[in-house]
């Protein structure tokens with residue numbers, strides 16, 4: 021017979037659904053009409069597709085990013101990881117992401133194009149019908165990791181609250197949509213790994229639903245139970261995101277509705293997840309004497325062009341035209357921060373050459389009221405090809 025205690029605790033547990041709640045959102049009907057991967061993504065909110073199935077060869081992309089690093093005056097090379105020795109060997113980052121330099125490299129456009137093909141196959145759509153976000157590029161040295169660490173014995177997406185105000189979340193665990201948006205099928209982001217990421221390396225951690233629940237079930241439960249953790253005022257500055265309070269994650273795990281994972285990634289693998297899913301970059305503690313691998317990867321969201329409003333299209337053209345990176349949402353475009361925080365406390369004369377050039381280029385574009393992707397007289401053939409790729413992804 022069940023003890024009184026277990027009866028009480030099971031009475032408090034959310035009832036497992038016999039059928040998961042139908043996922044809601046702008047893209048639900050598109051994913052429902054896609055292949056099995058798309059249907060899994062719709063219900064579970066995430067999927068990993070190994071290189072064997074993506075068909076993505078990471079080598080030319082790594083070489084392309086290394087060429088960009090060389091051109092920008094950075095000494096790190098992902099083809100020779102010993103050269104990535106500390107933060108100054110790569111572009112400045114924010115949460116391990118470069119929002120300024122690599123997002124507009126040729127390699128980044130090529131990566132987005134091959135990623136778009138993976139997504140188009142999944143949705144049975146011609147690739148040209150999907151537009152891409154122009155998000156930051158994940159590029160960071162081996163010494164960088166977020167806190168708290170990912171512990172496989174007690175797996176959690178790294179989430180914390182402010183020391184001085186325990187009612188306020190402090191990241192890095194977050195969702196990439198507004199707290200008041202309950203949909204889980206509005207937007208998806210794809211991460212292409214270009215470096216290996218085992219337990220100790222920085223890579224994406226996700227809070228995924230446990231059978232029989234789907235993502236819509238667990239996020240509905242989270243918002244119903246903790247409305248104050250999803251209130252408008254907690255929105256991250258400027259973008260669609262929101263940091264998640266540790267109590268939300270604990271509740272979903274304790275009630276057997278969710279589990280935190282850190283998928284093992286190899287170059288050429290992609291990980292796709294809903295922007296409504298609790299996630300962030302994290303790393304396990306390195307084993308003593310072991311050095312982490314530096315991280316290189318590209319993140320992008322894709323969205324059907326015919327579902328974008330003309331306002332959203334224009335906003336994207338203007339953000340991208342001035343060389344600003346965007347968040348991963350295509351249909352609700354937002355600019356990433358203009359410069360990483362480091363730029364604020366480094367004198368301009370000490371900025372890396374690449375940043376000084378970008379600053380001047382942005383100023384010139386603004387002054388001339390031009391977009392960087394407009395063809396100009398004197399453009400080389402390769403520059404024209406690059407700009408065509410940008411426009412194809414931008415719409």
Ligand SMILES: [Fe+2]
Nearest residue numbers: 194195196299
């Ligand atoms: Fe995110």
